[in-house]
Structure formats: structure tokens, C-alpha cells
Amino acid sequence: MSDPNAREFHAPPPPPAPEPAAGRPTNLRIPAIVLFVLGVLILVAGIPKIVPGGIVTGIVVAITGLCLFGLSFVPLPPLTPDAPPPMSPLERITGIFYEPSQVFRNLRRHPRWLLALVIIAVFNIGYGVAFANRVTPQRIVDYLTEKMAQTPFIPPEAVERAKVEQLDQLTNPVQRVQTAVKSICGLFILNVVLAALYLLAVLVFGGKINYWQSFVVMIYAALPVTVVQKAISLIILYIKSPDDIHPLRGQETLVQDNLGFLFSPADHPVLFVAASWIGVLSFYGLWLKATGLRYAGDRVSNAAGWSSAILFWVLGLLLSLVLAALFPAFIS
Known part of the structure; x- marks a missing residue:
């Protein structure tokens, strides 16, 4: 005869499935390096005015490359x-x-x-x-x-x-x-x-x-x-x-919707x-x-x-x- 006080065995629930691993956009790194180098070259060419206005442009392009490189590590x-x-x-x-x-x-x-x-x-x-x-x-x-x-x-x-x-x-x-x-x-x-x-x-x-x-x-x-x-x-x-x-406000928009x-x-x-x-x-x-x-x-x-x-x-x-x-x- 079975013991009436015996407890029925229940298998423990399976562990939760792990979340899938998040990748990183490593494909952005080469374009980022290219942009940074290009920005530095434009900046250098802008100092002696070989490229007029190149100082600001070079800085902006280089910063874009740095941002893109940093984002390549973001999951x-x-x-x-x-x-x-x-x-x-x-x-x-x-x-x-x-x-x-x-x-x-x-x-x-x-x-x-x-x-x-x-x-x-x-x-x-x-x-x-x-x-x-x-x-x-x-x-x-x-x-x-x-x-x-x-x-x-x-x-x-x-x-x-x-x-x-x-x-x-x-x-x-x-x-x-x-x-x-x-x-x-x-x-x-x-x-x-x-x-x-x-x-x-x-x-x-x-x-x-x-x-x-x-x-x-x-x-x-x-x-x-x-x-x-x-x-x-x-x-x-x-x-x-x-x-x-x-001449100034119109550079953004000419739409009068406000x-x-x-x-x-x-x-x-x-x-x-x-x-x-x-x-x-x-x-x-x-x-x-x-x-x-x-x-x-x-x-x-x-x-x-x-x-x-x-x-x-x-x-x-x-x-x-x-x-x-x-x-x-x-x-x-």
C-alpha cells in the first residue's frame, strides 16, 4: 500500500532562457577611422588656407568620425x-x-x-x-x-x-x-x-x-x-x-503652419x-x-x-x- 502522507514529486521548472547576446555594429569602425583621418587632413590643409575654411570643416568631420567609432561599441x-x-x-x-x-x-x-x-x-x-x-x-x-x-x-x-x-x-x-x-x-x-x-x-x-x-x-x-x-x-x-x-527666417522654412x-x-x-x-x-x-x-x-x-x-x-x-x-x- 502507498503511504498516504507521501508527497507527490514535482520536477522544478526549467531555468529561464538566457537573453540572446547583443551584438555591436563593428562595421562602423572602418568608416569612422576614414572620417577621422579625412577630418585631420582637412584641418591641417585649412591652417595654411590651402583649403579655405578647412579648420572648422576638419574639426566637424573628425568629431563625426570619433562619434561613429564610439558608437561601434554600443550594443x-x-x-x-x-x-x-x-x-x-x-x-x-x-x-x-x-x-x-x-x-x-x-x-x-x-x-x-x-x-x-x-x-x-x-x-x-x-x-x-x-x-x-x-x-x-x-x-x-x-x-x-x-x-x-x-x-x-x-x-x-x-x-x-x-x-x-x-x-x-x-x-x-x-x-x-x-x-x-x-x-x-x-x-x-x-x-x-x-x-x-x-x-x-x-x-x-x-x-x-x-x-x-x-x-x-x-x-x-x-x-x-x-x-x-x-x-x-x-x-x-x-x-x-x-x-x-x-533672408534669415526663410532659410529654415517658408511654411506658415503656426x-x-x-x-x-x-x-x-x-x-x-x-x-x-x-x-x-x-x-x-x-x-x-x-x-x-x-x-x-x-x-x-x-x-x-x-x-x-x-x-x-x-x-x-x-x-x-x-x-x-x-x-x-x-x-x-
């Missing part, structure tokens, strides 16, 4: 067995306009970013070149130096020096190529910094996100806004008379800047960032995504207001 998101296959480049670029949540879900495990960054840079550079040709470099430089002269703490000799340098930068073919290079590198460095800041914000609000996930959110959230903004601005640029286009029209920039520069942040594309970009953080992160709640996005939107607004208060002449 990628782990590729889990249930991860979906990566979207094609065309699916990602087009899908971000009409189904961003699906694109961000796919980017969670496959953080591909280079093509989106290049498209943003092409639209920025293309619009910048068209704007300078349409409004003319002379008018842009004259307006800029006039506003600099109205700033009390800028000495007159600095204004004259800036006028010569700016005009050369807008007309010299070598300088224009360097401007495009600095634009691409600056865009990359900016997103590197923003990704780190947003990652910290998500962690503060109780979420969990990988650095590369945060990085692709920054780039893909900016892609639709940039394409729409620059495409519409390019159309307006050739519809309006060049004399009706502001409340800036309620205030005169000459009389109320701070209020004008504040109202300019309240617009369709501004809120569209805010929504894309919140959506991207939620769906691209490993564990980011809706509240954490929105809190992080709103936090930096407010900080950007405050920074713009401070600059408008310090340099009101450039707003009018």
Missing part, C-alpha cells in the same frame, strides 16, 4: 527569436508617413538609420542651395551683417570680417561643398546627442530603451517633418517674390517665437517622437513616451525664447 538591441524580419528600405521610408507605429516596431529590433539620415540631409542641403540662389548671397549677407551691427556686444571689425567670410562661404564652390559636408556631419552629431538625452529621459520616466532604438526614433521622427517642410518651402520659394522672403502670424517679429520677437512653436508640423514631430519612443523601445509606456517628448519640446521652446530675448534684431 545593438538583442535579436529575439520572435523578432519580425527587417523591412526593406522602401517600406521603412514610405511607411513612416502612413503607418509609423509599424515602422517603429520593426526598428525596435532592426535599427537601420543611414538612408533616412541621407534623405533628411539631401532635403536640407537642396533647399539651402535653392534658397541662396533665389534670394542671392549678397542680400543674405547684407541682412545678416546689418543685424550683427545692431547687436551692441559685436565689434565693428568682427562684423566686417564676418561679411567677407559669409559671402565667400556662399559663393566659393569649395566653401559650398564644405557647407554641405558640415550640414551632414552636424545633423549626425545632433542626433547622437539627442538620442542620449531622450534615452536618459525615458529611463527617468520608468521606461527601458536601447541607445540605438532611441537613435532611430530621432532620425525617423524627423524624416516626414523635414520632407514635408522642405518640399512645401521649395514650392513657395519659387512662387513668392525674392523680395518678400525673409501662430506666428499673430505677432509682429519686430515689435514682439519673444511672443513671435513662442507662437511659431505652436503649429501643425511642430505637433506632428512631437507626436512622431512620442509614438516612436513607445513602439521602438523595449518597454516604454505611452506616458513615458509622451513625457519625454514633451519635456524636450518645452526645453527647446525655452531655449528659443532665450535666444530671441538676447538677439531680437535677428528675428525682426
Whole structure:
């Protein structure tokens, strides 16, 4: 007879499966080294003015190489067995306009970013070149130096020096190529910094996100806004008379989708800047960032995504207001 007090044996549960090891984008190291060496060469050539303006360009390119090399050691998101296959480049670029949540879900495990960054840079550079040709470099430089002269703490000799340098930068073919290079590198460095800041914000609000996930959110959230903004601005640029286009504010956008029209920039520069942040594309970009953080992160709640996005939107607004208060002449 069996013992009624005997306990039935239960096998212990199996140990939890270990998380898949996260790889690192070591393929970035060779391009990073090439960029760093190229930046140093441009910097050296810029000191004796063999390459005009090469000092700043060389520094920016070298910093880009250093950033890229450092990022090659940052772990990628782990590729889990249930991860979906990566979207094609065309699916990602087009899908971000009409189904961003699906694109961000796919980017969670496959953080591909280079093509989106290049498209943003092409639209920025293309619009910048068209704007300078349409409004003319002379008018842009004259307006800029006039506003600099109205700033009390800028000495007159600095204004004259800036006028010569700016005009050369807008007309010299070598300088224009360097401007495009600095634009691409600056865009990359900016997103590197923003990704780190947003990652910290998500962690503060109780979420969990990988650095590369945060990085692709920054780039893909900016892609639709940039394409729409620059495409519409390019159309307006050739519809309006060049004399009706502001030589400074128009360099960013000509789209009037905000409340800036309620205030005169000459009389109320701070209020004008504040109202300019309240617009369709501004809120569209805010929504894309919140959506991207939620769906691209490993564990980011809706509240954490929105809190992080709103936090930096407010900080950007405050920074713009401070600059408008310090340099009101450039707003009018």
C-alpha cells in the first residue's frame, strides 16, 4: 500500500532562457577611422588656407568620425527569436508617413538609420542651395551683417570680417561643398546627442530603451517633418517674390503652419517665437517622437513616451525664447 502522507514529486521548472547576446555594429569602425583621418587632413590643409575654411570643416568631420567609432561599441538591441524580419528600405521610408507605429516596431529590433539620415540631409542641403540662389548671397549677407551691427556686444571689425567670410562661404564652390559636408556631419552629431538625452529621459520616466532604438526614433521622427517642410518651402520659394522672403527666417522654412502670424517679429520677437512653436508640423514631430519612443523601445509606456517628448519640446521652446530675448534684431 502507498503511504498516504507521501508527497507527490514535482520536477522544478526549467531555468529561464538566457537573453540572446547583443551584438555591436563593428562595421562602423572602418568608416569612422576614414572620417577621422579625412577630418585631420582637412584641418591641417585649412591652417595654411590651402583649403579655405578647412579648420572648422576638419574639426566637424573628425568629431563625426570619433562619434561613429564610439558608437561601434554600443550594443545593438538583442535579436529575439520572435523578432519580425527587417523591412526593406522602401517600406521603412514610405511607411513612416502612413503607418509609423509599424515602422517603429520593426526598428525596435532592426535599427537601420543611414538612408533616412541621407534623405533628411539631401532635403536640407537642396533647399539651402535653392534658397541662396533665389534670394542671392549678397542680400543674405547684407541682412545678416546689418543685424550683427545692431547687436551692441559685436565689434565693428568682427562684423566686417564676418561679411567677407559669409559671402565667400556662399559663393566659393569649395566653401559650398564644405557647407554641405558640415550640414551632414552636424545633423549626425545632433542626433547622437539627442538620442542620449531622450534615452536618459525615458529611463527617468520608468521606461527601458536601447541607445540605438532611441537613435532611430530621432532620425525617423524627423524624416516626414523635414520632407514635408522642405518640399512645401521649395514650392513657395519659387512662387513668392525674392523680395518678400525673409533672408534669415526663410532659410529654415517658408511654411506658415503656426501662430506666428499673430505677432509682429519686430515689435514682439519673444511672443513671435513662442507662437511659431505652436503649429501643425511642430505637433506632428512631437507626436512622431512620442509614438516612436513607445513602439521602438523595449518597454516604454505611452506616458513615458509622451513625457519625454514633451519635456524636450518645452526645453527647446525655452531655449528659443532665450535666444530671441538676447538677439531680437535677428528675428525682426
